Amino acid sequence: MSDHGHSSDPGAHGPVTRAGESADDALGHPPTGHAAGHDGHDEHGHGGIFKYLLVFAALCFLTGMSFFTYSSAWPWRNEPQVGWAFMMAVSCTKAMLVVLFFMHVFWEANWKYVLTIPAAMMAVFLTLMLVPDVGMRNRMVSQERALHMARTSDVKLLERAAEAAADAAH
Amino acid sequence: MNAHALPLPHDHGHDAGHGHADGHGHGDGHGHHGHVVLQYQPGLPLSKGKLIMWLFLSTEIMFFAALLGSYVVLRFGAAVWPKPHHVHLSEPIGAMNTFVLICSSVTVVLAFEAARANKGAAAKMWLAITLLLGSVFLGVKAYEYQAKFSHGIYPWKPRGRIYERPDLYYGSAVRARLGEPAIIDELKRIDEAAPGSLPPDQEAAKPKLQLVRKLVASPEQQPFDLAVVADQIMPLPAEGAAHGGGHGPHGLNDVFPWLKLPIVIPGGNMWASTYFLMTGFHAIHVAVGLLVFAILLGYRIGPKNAGLIENAGLYWHFVDLVWIFLFPLLYLF
Numbered sequence: 359m360s361d362h363g364h365s366s367d368p369g370a371h372g373p374v375t376r377a378g379e380s381a382d383d384a385l386g387h388p389p390t391g392h393a394a395g396h397d398g399h400d401e402h403g404h405g406g407i408f409k410y411l412l413v414f415a416a417l418c419f420l421t422g423m424s425f426f427t428y429s430s431a432w433p434w435r436n437e438p439q440v441g442w443a444f445m446m447a448v449s450c451t452k453a454m455l456v457v458l459f460f461m462h463v464f465w466e467a468n469w470k471y472v473l474t475i476p477a478a479m480m481a482v483f484l485t486l487m488l489v490p491d492v493g494m495r496n497r498m499v500s501q502e503r504a505l506h507m508a509r510t511s512d513v514k515l516l517e518r519a520a521e522a523a524a525d526a527a528h
Numbered sequence: 529m530n531a532h533a534l535p536l537p538h539d540h541g542h543d544a545g546h547g548h549a550d551g552h553g554h555g556d557g558h559g560h561h562g563h564v565v566l567q568y569q570p571g572l573p574l575s576k577g578k579l580i581m582w583l584f585l586s587t588e589i590m591f592f593a594a595l596l597g598s599y600v601v602l603r604f605g606a607a608v609w610p611k612p613h614h615v616h617l618s619e620p621i622g623a624m625n626t627f628v629l630i631c632s633s634v635t636v637v638l639a640f641e642a643a644r645a646n647k648g649a650a651a652k653m654w655l656a657i658t659l660l661l662g663s664v665f666l667g668v669k670a671y672e673y674q675a676k677f678s679h680g681i682y683p684w685k686p687r688g689r690i691y692e693r694p695d696l697y698y699g700s701a702v703r704a705r706l707g708e709p710a711i712i713d714e715l716k717r718i719d720e721a722a723p724g725s726l727p728p729d730q731e732a733a734k735p736k737l738q739l740v741r742k743l744v745a746s747p748e749q750q751p752f753d754l755a756v757v758a759d760q761i762m763p764l765p766a767e768g769a770a771h772g773g774g775h776g777p778h779g780l781n782d783v784f785p786w787l788k789l790p791i792v793i794p795g796g797n798m799w800a801s802t803y804f805l806m807t808g809f810h811a812i813h814v815a816v817g818l819l820v821f822a823i824l825l826g827y828r829i830g831p832k833n834a835g836l837i838e839n840a841g842l843y844w845h846f847v848d849l850v851w852i853f854l855f856p857l858l859y860l861f
Contacts, residue, residue: 407638410638456848466574507607507692508794509607515751516794
């Protein structure tokens, strides 16, 4: 590590961070001053409250949209896959809004990719690795499990019992 | 060593070895006339606190991805998975909690902005509102947990009161429960109660109780009989029944809370395990966030410690982010 690799006039030579010094050492420097050039986001003026309120409105609207799949007005009640895909799309959009604007990632420097992309990839791999042993666990089961595990026929039986009870009540 | 040095725009394309990090360069890094001026940047361009928070959040992404991923894989790999209303989940309550968390995310960013603008009182007010909203979220969650527990839905080994199918094992479990001394005494009290002395719902449920007792004791039980028993004890509302806004018809366990008979929810055990694991870890994260906000409220807030609020906010937004996925996965799928 250099012990003299710093400039006496950082402002004249672009962003310089000395070892042991935080770029936007929030406790020592208000982010609006010295830190503005380092963290990147201040110079874009992301602090507009109107922007946050706009994101908030979008999030509320999107929550309403995913709740719409639950309402009786949802047209694809018999095709649940449509609802799942729709809700996941809505959730991903909401997550993007929160990450980009509330977490300020939209205004951050490129380090954001270093931290988020590998973690996101690991998350996907982790899930995929579960598929053979966990996701396909019911393709071949022991007799004991087959004896106790629920089947679609059990649900139908219960529904028939509920219908019979409703008929008897009437 | 040179690989670490960043040439500045007035680099003349030669002597790039000067101003390097090994102490053999030209002193202060400016160099002589015509020499390259190099700067050294040892880390990421963000504060230590923020870097640590983001590293922590990276591990959190994987932690919750493991939980959510396992849930998705378990859910879609299962032969049967209970519908949200089968397990007494109320979609409007879940949507309300989502709204509460979104509001709290907004109040955190407003607290951060107020702190940056040196408006300490406003920042504290927004933090206090965040604390309140987070507490509302946890309160609603506690209410939901209580509703599950009161219906006998909780993870247990090998099972709590949840049976996967209305089979012989279930029938014998109901019979065993009805044969417990305390239950026999209560049933006797119900049988011997004078007409009109019981509450109306219990009076109306008496024939159902008789039916269940008769069916589980019958030596000629059929699978359908046991389905009727399960339905009388805790009915599973048919598709669409929950859209009326209620939780479906009341069963014997609701009318006689002391009865605590085994119930049938196909896929219910795995559901309970995943539901309580995911929402439990999420609730712990919410509680930790609230603790942090409570501590922050004790500080004098201004531009100097806006970074603290930003870091706490990053954590809080992440907690919100997890719920954004949990809500549809648990309540609407």
